[in-house]
Amino acid sequence: MSREHNAHRPVASIRVLQQRASLLSEIRGYFAHRGVLEVETPLLSSSANPDAAIEPMQSGYRQPGSHRSQTLYLHTSPEFPMKRLLAAGSGSIFQICHTFRNGECGRLHNPEFTLLEWYRIDFDHFQLMDEVDALLIQLLPGCAAAERYRYADLFVTHTGLDLFSASPAQLRQRAESAGVVIPESAETGWLIEVLFELCVGSWLKQQQGVIVYDYPAAQASLSQLSTQDSRLAERFEYYFQGMELANGFHELADAAEQRQRFEAENSKRRQSGSEILPLDEHFLQALEDGLPDCSGVALGIDRLLMLRCGVDHIEEVLAFPFARNDE
């Protein structure tokens, strides 16, 4: 039977959907037990995360009778409104929500996916790593505490190059030998990312849980830079059998620095001809008011469910995966 004939039918089996329901209720139980408050924040916003590697989807709001529509973006993460709650004194919070990213579709990506995001007041990123471990041990049968490695250590072990002293020419040559077709525009940061993905990534696939921490500052995203070594960011990633499951930060609380990073992302967008995105001024104002010291992490529920069910395509855990028109 061809797939088209069954296009209206759910892709995930009923057993997988039961697993999904049970997973969500176990997560809620975990956080309820620890006094972490469940919250909901809007999916639609008049601003967006300008991260040049993430593309939001656009929507709009129109007053009845009006012909003009206000541009709205579907969030690419619930991070900014959740931090506004933290700044307003919510205490530790979590959210389970759908998240939207344009152009991301593949074996491990659906453009609309389910994210668990939580923030812990007074946790640094190491304490949060402990909690990610505790949660995953509870949710994934047979899962043990993750091995922890520094980004630079993994990089030198699997590429043979020192993250901080390798020359652009060495990085290029190593990437070429790893089968990378190097574009003229390739920058050092990109070469490092692709080498990590290929060389460290193939090793990660053979491991169970691995936490990578001490990311290079260029990949800080929304994390604080290390106070001991400004070349490093207080960011971590949790990989299981090479699949990226969670990304966590010791959260950047400095409003001026946050604005600078946003503007740097928008200028990358300008250079590449992408849309310049309006900044979330409410979020920046909340940082001005004061974000309590906290760490936060986002965990992909669909991927976690893939591991629980032992399937290797995200479509198999979604009732109705995104339908591509080109296939």
Place this chain on the structure above:
Amino acid sequence: MATYNTNEFRSGLKFMLDNDPYSIIENEFVKPGKGQAFSRVKIRNLKTGRVIEKTFKSGESVEAADVLETTLQYLYTDGEFWHFMDSQSFEQYAASEAAVAGSIKWIKEQDDCNVTLWNGNPLIVEAPNFVTLRITDTDPGLKGDTSGGGGKPATLETGAVIRVPLFVQVDEVVKVDTRSGEYVSRA
């Protein structure tokens, strides 16, 4: 010059890399949560048949390969080239030994073959999946054998040697599966 963006990558797409035409076998979208997207592809070199893996930055472009698959009739060989003709346009094409290497032992004059043309030149000539060929040489079989049971070597009119059942004799015409090189039946 036609180009393809990496977001158009899908299996079967043909493009140029280091001056050789390649066909995509598999394409995987790789995207870290915080980081740039890549396309990891498994591709086949259409000249050598070799399969390699490459990683492209998402959004980059590659040059399209002028590759066309068509059906051509085999005419003759002059020893250096193998000559084919398009039965509609009567246009003739000369294929090199490398292009016919995998198929020449199965085809005879006037057979229709699938030919991959690159910039108008035959790159790969594929024999039809099934061909019928006359046996030019084989040992006389044992009486009473009706099928299978080991068989014996037989030389076909194209020079190929296959195994046939004992009852099949010289001058008989047999059907052969060119993908496995195995005897199918008497034709």
